[in-house]
Amino acid sequence: MIKATGLEDAAAVIADAMAKQQHLNVQSMATKSALGRNVSYDSYLDVSAFRGIRDYQPDELVLTVRAGTPMHEVEAALACANQMLAFEAPDLHKLLGTQSAGTIGGVLATNASGPRRITAGAARDYLLGFDAISGRGERFKSGGKVMKNVTGYDLSKLICGSYGTLAVFDEITFKTLPRPETNISLLFGCKNMAAAVAKITSVFASPHEPNAAAILPGSMAASAGIDVPGAMLVIIRLEGIDVSVTDRALHLLSADPSGTEIDESSSSALWQRIRDVELLVNQPGDVWKLSCAPAAAPNIIGAVQDQFDITFFADWAGGLLWLAGPPGASFGTALRAALADNGSGYAQLVRDQANTKTVISPFQPLSSAHYALHKRVKAAFDPLSVLNLGRMHDGI
Amino acid sequence: MQMPEPDHSVIDRRDAICRDLCNLIADHCVVDSVEGRRAYDADGLSAYRQLPLAVVLPETVEQIAAVMKYCHSEGIKVVPRGAGTSLSGGALPLADAILVGLGKFNRILDIDYANRCVVAQPGVTNLAITHAVEADGFYYAPDPSSQIACSVGGNVAENSGGVHCLKYGLTTNNLLGIELVTIEGEILRLGGKHLDAGDYDLMGVMTGSEGLLGVVSEVTLRILQKPATQRALLVGFDDTGSAAEAVGDVIAAGIIPAGMEMMDGLAINAAEDFAKAGYPRGAAALLIIELDGPEIEVNTLIDRVTRIMDTAGASSLKVSNSEEERNLFWAGRKSAFPAVGRISPDYLCMDGTIPRRRLPDMMVRMASLSQKYGLRVANVFHAGDGNLHPLILFDANEAGELQRAEDFGADILRACVEMGGVLTGEHGVGVEKRDLMSIQFTEDDLKQQQRLKCAFDADHLLNPGKVFPHLHRCAELGRLHVHRGKMPFPDLPRF
Secondary structure: OOOOOHHHHHHHHHHHHHHHHHHHHHOOOOOOOOOOOEEEEEEEOHHHHOOOOOEEHHHHHHEEEEEEEEEHHHHHHHOOOEEEEOOOOOOHHHHOOOOOOOOOHHHOOOOOOOOOOOHHHOHHHEEEEEEEEOOOEEEEEEEEOOOOOOOOOOHHHHHOOOOOOOOEEEEEEEEOOOOEEEEEEEEEEEHHHHHHHHHHHHOOOOOOOOOEEEEEEEHHHOOOOOOOOOOOEEEEEEEOOOOOOHHHHHHHHHHOOOOEOHHHHHHHHHHHHOOOHHOOOOOOEEEEEEEHHHHHHHHHHHHHHOOOOOEEEEHHHHHHEEEEEOOOHHHHHHHHHHHOOOEEEEEEEEEEOOOOOHHHOOOOOOOEEEEEEHHHHHHHHOOOEEEOOOOOOOOO | OOOOOOOHHHHOOOHHHHHHHHHHHHHHEEEEEEEHHHHHOOOOOOOOOOOOOEEEEOHHHHHHHHHHHHHHHHHHHOOOOOOOOOOOOOOOOOOOOEEOOOOOOOOEEEEEEEOEEEEEEOOOOOHHHHHHHHHHHHOOOOOOOOOOEEHHHHHHHHOOOOHHHHHHOOOHHHEEEEEEOOOOOEEEEEEOOOOOOOOOOOHHHHHOOOOOEEEEEEEEEEEEEOEEEEEEEEEEEEEEHHHHHHHHHHOOOOOOOOOOEEHHHHHHHHHHHHHOOOOOOOEEEEEEEEEOOHHHHHHHHHHHHHHHHHHHHOOOOOEEOHHHHHHHHOOOOOOHHHHHHHHHHEEEEEEEEEHHHHHHHEEEEEEEHHHHHOOOEEEEEEHHHHHHEEEEEEEOOOHHHHHHHHHHHHHHHHHHOOOOOEOOOOOOOOOOHHHHHHOOOOOOHHHHHHHHHHHOOHHHHHHOOOOOOOOOOOOOOOOOEEEEHHHHHHHOOOO
């Protein structure tokens, strides 16, 4: 374990590893190390000392923070100014059996985004710029500290979700947003998954600005203390100023009087459980997430249910499916086949209970052309594969 | 502006190349004549003109791929072009390059309300997306001011913004998928109707890459439900500092308007002469603040913003009470460029971004630069996100004025970077700001960006001479300096 206190340290460690032809496993709080493949490495590069808020200008909506800063520190600072990171990063520590939500750098490296993703964007949409050391041991920066910037390639997008395989970053700058004054949720019972997606489609075709939508099977809703008059429960969240939220709820409920409303505290608690995938924590087996076209969700779920005994729920209006199913490759293979039969998307293994990731890739396999391009991109930043070798794909 | 030295061996082969292209696709897809090529000799940065070697106008993605493959194997450069509205010279032709125009890719392929997206060919105009879905209550949010003409493929290449991107984001935040053709002629799909990549976000890095990484042949765009209500405030101030502070106060109060625009005195009067929008002529600064959403929310926020403006010392304030009035408020702002064109034979439109709190400093700096260069400057800003559009007034017929105007513009952009901002907020680097890149970036920063370029286009055939001030060969960029030892695996290809 080598601990770096800043980018100059990290550069020296990387240069040393290059000279010795060694590989590094880059970690801070290690709360997300279960995600992805097992890394080939000779030693750890510990970047947990990259900690602290460097600059925060609430009325500019800009926050600059070091990557190793724990999420709870970032969230506490934002709360003081009544702001947030609008992409609503999930805290998967209960699902993954780790100690905490980890660091802001880990959120960025995994592009972790929660229920507001569908209307507000992902982590990648809020990263304005960063300062890093490449796998070549060279310092570079990209982006900036202002909200609107198209100067040079948008490497922020590439770095987000690259699982530490391209660079070690230190200072990162995010766009922040004001917290909504309040939120409530509307609950609708539906007879099946197709009806649930259709219900969400109709709400999103209204001008009432839903900002998150999830679907829970009735049994799962019951375990969360919600009685559902149907097999599936649709949850629609409304956020904003009080009069607006109340008014929009009124319109949506008068259009469909079968719905009910839950207040701010119940709504916030329920969405936190959805965001953090707590509804699957106690389910046995592997947990996968699927990103798909929202309207494809019923077919995908149907195809998988025909073959396996699963527990699932949907976020992102149906576009994000969280599924618990039997450990092993066959479940993941079936998920990817169902996805392929129903348009575009990807399936990622998130919780692995039986070394499943050694028999099936936790990341969606790439076509040969995509793989070749990914390899070249990796080599552009990390030609000797010093950083997190093999975390995402073979050699990447 | 120095462009890369043309390859005369390619220029000498022009006739043979045109014959090859005709055989490869079809005669009617190749523009060979001088008159025909003349139509493509510039984009929106019309101070720079260059006749392309030849123009091809493919009709299918396979034809794009065939042209790319041919150019790759023959070592011929390629300049992609959408509608040619770039303000930074992104589509400026090169004497030794084939211009690939995407104008015939003008069909919307799929309107998918269940997944809230539209799949379109890259030559479809930005506004046509909204037109296709507005009867059903939807729209496409990014609204660059050229939206009537600019193409969605060009929007991807430039990561175009608009006046509403404070709330709704730029192109990159509203793009779900693309199909691209690489310089090798390979057709790749990135993203789709689902969200996020799950791998390297190559679509994210393609967006705003100014035609240097690939040619976009299809886009999947997110569409949104139209807000129920839109209302605007027109607020005058006696000094720009108070106006800038008022903008910060709105955001500090937790309000993100759909748009927040600012104009200075010269721009206010030019726009008022032109559009008769009822702008306060005596004001030093004017804010247009638009709020959208459910009616009750908009009305509540209008009241809150009105109070904030009063407290901030507004000298005049009007609220739109009808769509006609709201459109009138915008008419002045939207005609600001042609309006300035009436008070000056020529103008240069700049595009930097600064942290908003530095706006008063920037106004002082611009006033002193204006004196130094003896040229007037009118200012329109996307004030909410600190994006400046200074319009430098000059007369190209006066000897030396164009150069003075360009030097003035470069000094403004230097000041943007010095104040913690960036060279371009939405117009792109292109050729216009290429030679200023080293103000914002170190040599290592730029080399790392070019290494990414090498992963897509190792021979620098795609749109060379744009974005980067110095072109480094990929082999040179790939060299490693390894301390205390020899380079491992010396035979591995690196870039």
